[in-house]
Amino acid sequence: MSTAATLCAPPAILRERGQHEVFCGLTGIIWLHRKIQDAFFLVVGSRTCAHLIQSAAGVMIFAEPRFATAIIGERDLAGLADVNDELDRVVGRLLERRPDIRLLFLVGSCPSEVIKLDLGRAAERLSKSFAPKVRVLNYSGSGIETTFTQGEDACLAALVPELPAAPESAGPALLVAGALADVVEDQLARLFSDLGVGPVRFLPARRADDLPPVGPDTRVLLAQPFLAETARALEQRGAQILTAPFPLGVEGTTRWLEAAAEAFGRPASLVQTVTEPARQRAARALGRYRELLAGKRVFLFPDSQLEPPLARFLARELDMQLIEVGTPYLHKQHLAAELALLPAGTRIAEGQHVENQLDRCRVAKPDLVVCGLGLANPLEAEGLTTKWSIELLFTPIQGYEQAADLAELFARPLIRRTRLVA
């Protein structure tokens, strides 16, 4: 895209340290347990961890969910009980209740990290005792190490060593990394097939016993911007990470598909031809929302690391003005293509000092604030219009067919404001 060159003055990056108003990595369990249908997530932590997941899940779910917390008690801390024996007992009870479980994640938390509970060894030990029926893996979702979506990164990174080796002579294969809604996966798979790109596999797979193979011929497209550890682990398995913008919006999706096509030696013109109908359709659907959103000023608080690609979509496809783009962490390499597409001089804020950021937000009086659940209602009460960012993780937003749905998420709060008279 030639226009990009003129826009690509380096963005101004503001680094802040103060109160971080973000979830920890445990929160990812809420969508990961829906995605991997025979996996169970056992947090080894405190009552706070259990309460967090229950509260972040928003509503309590009817069925017994595939996640739980092994709550560390004072007996464990005082050494009156052997923590490892206790963990074995809890896992035994759990697997007895849930014979349908094939993959168990022991998920580390702040307290388990601080007391240096070795969940890696525990997972090995438990894997041996429950093999071959149940595989036990571990990762950390602790808030002292991970922010919100980094929990998914840690989970997928823990899966990577388990992936079977791709047969050597099999030729190039594409691996799409990052949890996507099933409907999005299916759409993208059809596009790859039409492009002659394949075989294509997705990580995480829907079932734990159907893990995708990986090897030196594997080309990896990241579907999410927060997968630093997963990408590193895949590279260690010999896979090659393709650099591209993320598949948000028409432009992002096209550029993302182009990266795959190029890696598989397919001509760029083919991408244009194959995606033409979907691009046209998406552009038509987006037009409705552009009318409403163009020129509106948006302020994004840090939450999921999706903020830079979202900002690019809002600025370039909906003509919104970016006041500030917060992100808990900026992975410059994975986001290089995204940063290059942001309007010149866009203010990016990495990390957070929530009070200072709120001050800036109030001064700027944006038309729309994208923020977490703790901030949304108080800002609404101050007269600002907000969009809760957590919805961006629970809603299918990637790909052409979802581009307008994504725009609609930002338009809805504004439309609502105009409708309410009383």
Place this chain on the structure above:
Amino acid sequence: MELTVWTYEGPPHVGAMRIATAMEGVHYVLHAPQGDTYADLLFTMIERRAKRPPVTYTTFQARDLGSDTAELFQTAAREAYERFRPAAMLVGASCTAELIQDDPGGLAKALNLPIPVVPLELPAYQRKENWGAAETFYQMVRALAGPAVPPPGSQRPARPAGQAARCNVLGPTALGFRHRDDVAEVKRLLDRLGVQINVLAPWQATPADLARLGEADFNIVLYPEIAQQAASWLQRSFGQPMVTTVPIGVGATTDFIREVAALAGVAPEPALAGPELRLPWYSRSVDSTYLTGKRVFIFGDATHAVAAARIAAEELGFAVVGLGTYSREFAREVRAAAKRLELEALITDDYLEVEAKIAELQPELVLGTQMERHVAKRLGIPCALISAPMHVQDFPARYSPQMGFEGANVIFDAWVHPLMMGLEEHLLGMFREDFEFHDGAAPSHLGSHAALPEAPVPSPQPARDAAVAALAWAQDAELELKKIPFFVRGKARRNTERFASERGVQTITVETLYDAKAHFGR
């Protein structure tokens, strides 16, 4: 280590947040990692508060653990003071910070802030939310009212003649089950009695208000889980008697009014029930006959569970078949209430245990929390909510107290409507089996081109234990059972099977059916 699917209570620092958020002019500096900021959404999303809770989190990270988390805490406390200028500050640690032992109390003291700073020790691996709220409130009350405590042995001066009695109303917090509306209802009762409120706390109280607590003649403990500890200290320190009857239900509200009136030296009559109290008449009206002996299972915090048991048994004519609480601190009170009903109380915070108990008892109505609502939904049993943990639905837009006489009216509706809904579902189920009303039948006003009825839909049967499962029903007995009205059929089946298995009967005949009927009576 304890396996938990859902938890009834949050950690104790969430209890402290409920106190800080309820009050004005208080700020809580919490040494905690970033994930703990989720607790803000309890207040902003579930309770829909328009302001963030007055809490600053230090949000330390792994990389800070090697350097200086203590300094991080001091910076956060200093900045919080400068930004929010509170009249008092609470400082403490969440579960993770408790492990790194930074001593927030000592660190805050070293800052020499010109306001009272109350350090909180809330053992997160031992205690839970309500305990944390009670302890926080107690520490606040002690710290702020402490300076006014008279020397030991001093006599409480008599109230001057002609001056209205004054009380403190203690217990309502942020994120409490109907606390907002209970406060309004209790205020109304006190107003009718001519009793003045000296301080209402922690709800909308300032630190200066807490300093005045000793001026009241007596205390009213609305929620013992939150305020009993503080009220006991006030009793010891200021000689203030306390009212601990919680005015939930007609009987308890009447007792409450009489107790308050006695302490205030006023006549109770102006506050006693008038025509606006409808529960007793609704309960006596003939259409409520079907409520008689309805088997109910009750579970919640101690205050609400005990109150619910009394209302269910004495004011609605239900049969309480199970009573329990997750409030271990008040297990004694719940055990006593259960004993009066000849039951053994279920004291547990294990949701799976509660679920198993409900499945075993097969009640006709569950009065519980959001957890029991889901259990009941799975088991197809009507349910009404009586207690926290809180859900966005527990903050209705309308006035909806549990306390006082209006609270009793609200409770009648809230508990009886799910039963009526249940009855309607049963009716639909019955008609589905009827030859005229099967699924394939066209609406009668569209003419009679109905299809033939399909096989009747089997009605769901309750889980039965092994001994009962081994029983066989003779065909004629099964047919006879079907002639029994649907709404008592399940009970007839259960009773007959129990009767048969207790007597070693292998095959249930028509005779067994009627023997059992005669044995149990209706």
